[in-house]
Amino acid sequence: MNTYNNKMQQANASLAQQGPTWAAINPEYIVRMQLQNRFNTGLDIAKYTAKIMREDMAKYDADASQYTQSLGCWHGFVGQQKMISIKKHFGTTRSRYLYLSGWMVAAMRSEFGPLPDQSMHEKTSVPALIEELYTFLKQADARELQHLFKAMDEAREAGDEVKAQAIQEQIDNFETHVVPIIADIDAGFGNEEATYLLAKKMIEAGACCIQIENQVSDAKQCGHQDGKVTVPHEDFLAKINAVRYAFMELGVEDGVIVARTDSLGAGLTQKIPVSQTPGDLAEQYNAYLDGQEVQSLTELKSGDMAIMQGDRLIKPTRLANGLVRFKANTGADRVVLDCITSLQNGADLLWIETEKPHIGQIADLVNRVRAVVPNAKLVYNNSPSFNWTLNFRQQVFDAWLEAGKDVSAYQREQLMAQAYDGTELAEEADDRIRNFQKDAAAQAGIFHHLITLPTYHTAALSTDNLAKDYFGEQGMLGYVLEVQRKEIRQGLACVKHQDMSGSNIGDDHKEYFSGAHALKASGKDNTMNQFAAI
Numbered sequence: 001m002n003t004y005n006n007k008m009q010q011a012n013a014s015l016a017q018q019g020p021t022w023a024a025i026n027p028e029y030i031v032r033m034q035l036q037n038r039f040n041t042g043l044d045i046a047k048y049t050a051k052i053m054r055e056d057m058a059k060y061d062a063d064a065s066q067y068t069q070s071l072g073c074w075h076g077f078v079g080q081q082k083m084i085s086i087k088k089h090f091g092t093t094r095s096r097y098l099y100l101s102g103w104m105v106a107a108m109r110s111e112f113g114p115l116p117d118q119s120m121h122e123k124t125s126v127p128a129l130i131e132e133l134y135t136f137l138k139q140a141d142a143r144e145l146q147h148l149f150k151a152m153d154e155a156r157e158a159g160d161e162v163k164a165q166a167i168q169e170q171i172d173n174f175e176t177h178v179v180p181i182i183a184d185i186d187a188g189f190g191n192e193e194a195t196y197l198l199a200k201k202m203i204e205a206g207a208c209c210i211q212i213e214n215q216v217s218d219a220k221q222c223g224h225q226d227g228k229v230t231v232p233h234e235d236f237l238a239k240i241n242a243v244r245y246a247f248m249e250l251g252v253e254d255g256v257i258v259a260r261t262d263s264l265g266a267g268l269t270q271k272i273p274v275s276q277t278p279g280d281l282a283e284q285y286n287a288y289l290d291g292q293e294v295q296s297l298t299e300l301k302s303g304d305m306a307i308m309q310g311d312r313l314i315k316p317t318r319l320a321n322g323l324v325r326f327k328a329n330t331g332a333d334r335v336v337l338d339c340i341t342s343l344q345n346g347a348d349l350l351w352i353e354t355e356k357p358h359i360g361q362i363a364d365l366v367n368r369v370r371a372v373v374p375n376a377k378l379v380y381n382n383s384p385s386f387n388w389t390l391n392f393r394q395q396v397f398d399a400w401l402e403a404g405k406d407v408s409a410y411q412r413e414q415l416m417a418q419a420y421d422g423t424e425l426a427e428e429a430d431d432r433i434r435n436f437q438k439d440a441a442a443q444a445g446i447f448h449h450l451i452t453l454p455t456y457h458t459a460a461l462s463t464d465n466l467a468k469d470y471f472g473e474q475g476m477l478g479y480v481l482e483v484q485r486k487e488i489r490q491g492l493a494c495v496k497h498q499d500m501s502g503s504n505i506g507d508d509h510k511e512y513f514s515g516a517h518a519l520k521a522s523g524k525d526n527t528m529n530q531f532a533a534i
Contacts, residue, residue, distance in 0.1 A: 003172045004031060004035075004168050004171050004172055005168075007031045007034060007035070008027060008028060008031055011027035011028075011030040011031050012027045014030075015027055015030075026512065029512040032145070032149055032508075033509075033512075035145055035171065035174070036141060036142035036145050036146070036505070037138065037142070038138075038141065038176060038178075039134070039138060039178060041204075042130070042131060042134065042203070042204050042205045042206035042207075043203070043204060043206075043250055043251065043252065045134055045178055045206035045208075046203050046204075046206050046207060046208045046250070046252045046255065047208075047251070047252055048178070048208075049178065049179065049180040049181070049206070049208040049209075050180070050208035050209070050252055050254045050255050050256060051254060052179070052180055052208075053097075053180045053208060053209055053254075053256050054254050054256070056068050056095060056447075057256075057348070057349075057377070057447060060377065060441075060447045061375055061377075064441050064442045064445075065438070065441065065442065066095065067095070067437065067438075067441035067446060067447055067448065067449060068095040068096070068097060068447060068448045068449070069095065069096055069097070069437065069448070069449050069450065070096065070097035070098050070099040070182060070448065070449075070450040070451075071098070071099060071450065071451050071454045071455070072098075072099040072100070072101040072104055072450065072451060072452045072453055072454055072455065072456075073098050073099065073100060073101075073104070073129075073133060073455065074101070074104040074105065074107075074108040074109060074129070074455060074456065075108075075129075075132070076129075076132040076133050076134075076135055076136030076137075077136055078455045079098045079133040079136060079137060080133075080136035080137055080139065080140045080177070081494060082098065083096070083098070083137060083140060083177040083179060084140055084177065084493055085492075087175070087177065088491065088493075092175060093175060093176075093177060093179050096179060097179050097180045097181065097182060097448070097450075098133060098179060098180075098181045098182075099181070099182050099184075099450040099451075099452065100126070100129055100130060100133070100181055100182065100183040100184055100207075101184055101452040101453060102117060102119070102126070102184035102185075102186045103117040103184075103452060103453060104452070104453055104456060105121055105125050105126055105129060105184075106118070106119075106120065106121040107456065108456070109121065109125045109128075109129060110122060110125060111125075117220075117221070118220050118221060119186045119187060119189055119217060119218075119220040123189040123194075123198050124201070126183065126184070126185065126198065126201075126202060127198070127201040127202045127204070127205040127207075128205075130181060130183055130202055130205035130206050130207050131205040131206065133181060133206075134178060134181075134205070134206045137176075137177045137178045137179070138177075138178065139502060139505075140177040141174075141176050141177050141178070142502075142505050143493075143499065143500065143502070143504070143505060144174070144177075145171065145174060146504055146505050146508060148167055148170055148171050148174070149171075149508075150504075151167050152164050152167040152168060152171070155167060180208050180209055181206065181207055181208070181209065182209045182211055182258065182379065182448070182450065183202050183207040183209065183210055183211065184211050185198060185199060185202065185210050185211065185212050185243070186212075186213065186215075186217070186220055187212065187213050187214070187215045187216065187217040187220045187231075187239075188212055188217050188239045188242070189217060190217055190218075191217075192235075192238040192239050192241070192242045193242070194217075195212070195239045195242045195243065196242035196243070196245060196246050199242060199243045199246035199247075200246045200249070200250065203246055203247060203250050203252055203255065204250065208252065208255055208256060209255070209256040209257075209258060210243050210255070210256075210257055210258070211257075211258035211260055211351060211379065212236075212239055212240065212243060212257070212258070212259065212260065213260035213261070213262055213351070213353075214230050214231055214236045214259070214260065214261050214262060214263065214338060215228055215229060215230055215231070215262050215266070216229045216230070216231055216270045216271075219270065224265075224353070224355070224383060224385035224386075227268075228262050228265055228266035228267075228268070229266060229268045229269060229270050229323060230261075230262060230263055230266045230268070230269055230334075231269070231270070231271065232269070232271055232272075232273035232281070232282060232285050233273075233281040233282075233285060233337075233338070233341050234273055234281065234282065235271070236259075236338075236342070237341070237342070237345045237346070240257055240259060240342065240345060240346045240347055241345075241346060243255075243257050244257060244346050256348045256349060257346065257347045257348050257349070258347070258348070258349045258350070258351050258379050259338075259339070259342035259343070259347035259349070259350055259351065260350075260351035260352075260353060261334075261335050261338035261339060261342075261350070261351070261352055261353065262353045263331055263334035263335045263338050264331040264332065264334075264335050264352065264353060264354060264355070265331065265353065265354075265355055266326075266331070267325055267326050267328075267331075268319070268323045268324065268325055268326065269285075269289070269323065269324050269326065270322075270323055270324075272286060272289070272305075272307060272316065272324060273285055273286065281341060284337060285337075286307060286309060287309060287310065288326045288327055288330045288333070288334055289307075289309065289314070289316050289317075289324055289325075289326060289327070290316065290317040290324075290325045290326055290327045290328070291307075291309065291314035291315050291316040291317050292314060292315050292317070293312050293313065293314050294306050294313045294314060294315050299315070300315065305318075332364075332365060335352055335365055336365060336368045336369055339352070339365075339369040339373075339376065340369055340372045340373060343369070343373045343376055344373065349377060349378065349379050349447065349448070350366075350369070350376060350377070350378045350379070351378065351379045351380070351381070352365055352366075352378060352380070353381065356386060356391050357382065357383075357386050357388065357391060357392075357436060358391070358395065359436070359439055359440050359443055359444050362378070362380070362440060362444040362445075362446070363440075363443050363444040363445070366378060366444050366445040367445075370445065376445060377445050377446070377447040378444070378445055378446045378447060378448070379446075379447065379448040379450065380440065380444075380446045380448070380449055380450070381450060381451075381452055382436070382437070382449055382450060382451045383451070383452055383453075384451065384452065384453050384454070384456075384457055387416065388433055389415075389416055389429070389433075390415055390416040392429035392430075392432050392433050393415035393416070393420065393425060393426060393429040394412060394415055395429070395432065396425050396428045396429045396432065397410055397412050397415060397425060398412075400425070407425075409423075410423075410425055437449045465482060466478060466479065466482060466483065469481075469482060488531070495531055496528050496531050497528075498526070498528045499528065503522065503528075504522055507520040507522050
């Protein structure tokens with residue numbers, strides 16, 4: 001183990017080789033700065049976090065209760081505060097990741113202003129956000145270690161070597177805030193070469209896991225909206241290959257690829273693939289195309305197309321824009337084919353975009369995939385696009401009705417009404433929501449649960465409440481009661497916002513560099529001293 005003492009020996013040896021010209025350099029300061037910057041590059045992070053994900057996937061395969069979770073982020077500070085809070089409440093970041101949502105990048109990070117989730121935002125904003133997230137997570141490491149260094153120095157000055165040694169052991173066993181990020185590359189932002197180039201930038205920024213979807217890149221839609229257009233398997237597999245090559249080129253050999261299928265809600269395709277051999281993927285894809293059987297070539301008009309579908313000649317159903325429609329009620333079958341094909345051709349995890357959070361529906365799909373690929377497992381979007389309250393109240397209503405329980409006190413289409421809050425049905429629905437992730441991990445093969453847009457909604461909600469109180473009768477008390485006092489009572493690190501922004505780390509560096517001449521911000525007149533006891 002590369003302990004504090006071992007690193008001290010290495011630093012002393014390095015300085016000794018340089019002679020007296022480096023006498024001003026303190027070996028202990030070198031060690032502290034090295035510990036505060038454990039990861040020198042994004043590739044260091046990608047390799048470290050890929051190993052964590054692979055270990056977690058193996059744990060889940062052995063025990064489905066060992067599922068993982070994450071929350072979506074649109075800014076480095078948001079991701080940083082999540083991991084600080086997780087360490088504060090649970091003592092470890094184990095099995096908790098961050099999610100980088102393409103929807104959030106489009107809505108919150110584009111230079112064009114808020115955009116819909118249609119891959120119209122700058123592709124460079126995706127790797128930029130990955131780098132930003134890891135910059136903030138590394139700063140969280142530096143800040144927490146700075147506090148430990150200060151505590152160790154104070155123990156030494158007080159002559160309490162036992163306490164000093166205990167703090168040094170905490171430093172030796174320090175757990176980083178740096179965790180895996182599952183990063184959304186949308187549909188690849190272009191052809192397979194464009195996907196490869198962007199994937200490289202994302203990996204170089206620190207991404208160990210890239211999620212890619214099977215929609216047409218230039219017609220991409222949010223997974224929970226209409227108008228989705230999927231690509232043939234050959235096109236999607238080329239992009240999976242592009243991402244894998246990017247990982248391998250950069251030396252991240254255990255990088256993780258999440259293959260997302262939007263086929264459940266996608267009724268259109270832009271391209272009809274050419275079958276090379278009977279029963280190949282192109283023929284299987286084309287078997288789902290909707291069309292009218294053609295008995296005679298005289299039935300075709302100028303500009304019509306016709307293909308053989310099995311032993312039938314059909315004229316595919318085309319929209320005015322040239323897109324081709326799939327047969328109705330084939331989405332589930334296409335999802336299963338997508339998933340099996342992706343796992344058999346380089347993907348590591350699946351993402352099935354559904355229209356509701358229903359364990360039975362997800363399990364039916366996953367079990368069909370697992371009949372072919374037994375260790376298939378999912379990343380699942382616990383999406384704010386679902387009305388969770390209404391969905392689960394309706395699921396309970398339907399279950400009660402099927403079981404013969406009296407549901408006459410409830411109107412199924414009105415179950416979102418506040419009047420039903422606190423009823424037996426509402427309480428059972430809330431229990432199902434509470435246990436959804438655990439139950440879905442056990443029953444539906446979900447390895448990773450995420451919420452794509454949580455802080456988009458929490459920021460809007462908290463801002464609404466603050467604006468109502470601050471600009472209303474409460475005035476400044478609205479801020480004090482609902483923000484600062486809660487920060488203090490709940491022990492939020494960011495109540496000391498100067499420390500959170502790196503002021504104390506900067507003071508340390510000034511002292512390292514300038515010694516007694518350092519002009520530091522943390523003197524007696526710093527108002528952050530009012531929070532010293534927190």
